[in-house]
Amino acid sequence: MIIAVTGGAGFVGSHLVKSLLEEGHEVIAIDNFVTGTIKNFYFLPKDFKERFTLLEQDISEETVNIDFKLDRIYHLASPASPIDYANIPIETLKVGSIGTYNILNLAMKHKARFLMASTSEVYGDPLEHPQKETYWGNVNPIGPRSCYDEAKRFSEAMIMAYHRVHGLDMRIARIFNTYGPNMRLNDGRVVPAFISQALKGEPITVFGDGNQTRSFCYVSDLVRGLKSLMETPNIHEPVNLGNPAETTIKNFAEMLLTLTGSTSKIEYKPLPQDDPLRRRPDITKAVQLLNWHPEIPLSVGLTKTIEWAKQYV
Numbered sequence: 001m002i003i004a005v006t007g008g009a010g011f012v013g014s015h016l017v018k019s020l021l022e023e024g025h026e027v028i029a030i031d032n033f034v035t036g037t038i039k040n041f042y043f044l045p046k047d048f049k050e051r052f053t054l055l056e057q058d059i060s061e062e063t064v065n066i067d068f069k070l071d072r073i074y075h076l077a078s079p080a081s082p083i084d085y086a087n088i089p090i091e092t093l094k095v096g097s098i099g100t101y102n103i104l105n106l107a108m109k110h111k112a113r114f115l116m117a118s119t120s121e122v123y124g125d126p127l128e129h130p131q132k133e134t135y136w137g138n139v140n141p142i143g144p145r146s147c148y149d150e151a152k153r154f155s156e157a158m159i160m161a162y163h164r165v166h167g168l169d170m171r172i173a174r175i176f177n178t179y180g181p182n183m184r185l186n187d188g189r190v191v192p193a194f195i196s197q198a199l200k201g202e203p204i205t206v207f208g209d210g211n212q213t214r215s216f217c218y219v220s221d222l223v224r225g226l227k228s229l230m231e232t233p234n235i236h237e238p239v240n241l242g243n244p245a246e247t248t249i250k251n252f253a254e255m256l257l258t259l260t261g262s263t264s265k266i267e268y269k270p271l272p273q274d275d276p277l278r279r280r281p282d283i284t285k286a287v288q289l290l291n292w293h294p295e296i297p298l299s300v301g302l303t304k305t306i307e308w309a310k311q312y313v
């Protein structure tokens with residue numbers, strides 16, 4: 001198949017691109033490198049490069065023109081780290097609105113199946129726990145995270161409208177915290193932040209009292225879930241993809257200290273505004289519809305990520 005991946009030079013995108021190339025597809029990555037980097041393609045073997053094209057383009061600013069017929073479009077382009085989207089809130093809102101609109105039209109033109117990387121952030125600071133797809137969320141529409149949360153919610157609404165009005169064959173993956181190699185070590189997200197602090201012997205910056213929770217999924221599990229969702233027929237509703245193993249951020253910091261053997265101390269810093277208190281996916285739907293569940297335990301995925309990070313610290 002011929003497959004386009006917006007945001008293909010980012011963390012998740014680069015793993016997805018590699019995996020699709022390994023399956024023998026032709027892949028076109030579309031990216032403006034605002035948070036991604038061409039370096040993320042370091043792991044593409046030479047013979048893959050004949051089936052790989054990189055289009056440097058801001059999908060919010062201009063429509064994408066591709067001459068040959070696309071079969072699938074994975075739409076991943078968007079800043080994803082709270083620090084990134086706080087730095088460029090307008091670009092984040094634009095890519096989730098105009099960017100999604102442009103890529104939906106590309107999908108219509110090519111009659112391509114379309115999958116969008118949505119997020120657990122559509123649930124905001126959730127009042128329901130764990131979060132099922134039926135939960136409508138608790139989002140502050142004007143807070144510092146709203147540029148991301150509302151852009152993703154708008155994307156979902158736009159995709160459903162294209163499905164209802166134009167019959168677009170679409171998928172929505174609600175992705176929960178994912179980690180692994182190719183994250184930017186300074187992107188501010190907790191996994192790269194704690195790993196680089198631990199490896200450098202710097203204080204581990206736990207925000208708040210560290211009792212807030214997250215559930216971390218290794219990137220290869222997520223990529224398997226995304227491909228499965230794309231290729232399973234007729235799932236025209238959002239599906240959570242994440243690892244339900246929940247941990248407090250304080251325990252997560254301690255686990256990283258053990259895994260790295262670091263002597264870093266834990267330093268407590270103020271909790272950012274609207275930081276969700278608890279987050280864990282209910283993945284019943286993914287298990288039932290896709291027979292998907294995560295396979296990589298946190299300690300194994302973190303060990304791989306730490307080994308990868310050592311070359312950059």
Ligand code: NAD
Nearest residue numbers: 007009010011012032033034035036059077078080117178
């Ligand atoms: P990332 O920042 O590493 O990758 C995003 C990519 O999109 C980057 O390469 C960036 O340059 C590109 N991009 C952004 N705006 C663009 C634009 N206007 N035009 C073209 N390219 C643009 O983030 P990631 O962690 O790989 O996330 C990928 C997707 O998955 C995002 O849509 C994100 O919202 C979603 N997601 C990720 C997680 C996670 O934990 N990693 C969780 C939930 C949702």
Ligand code: UDP
Nearest residue numbers: 082188189190191193205206207212249275
């Ligand atoms: N966090 C932290 N220290 C850091 C970075 C993040 O304690 O240096 C916390 C953050 O407050 C949140 C959790 O870790 O509760 C996950 O943050 P991240 O930015 O990775 O993603 P989020 O799930 O908030 O989008």
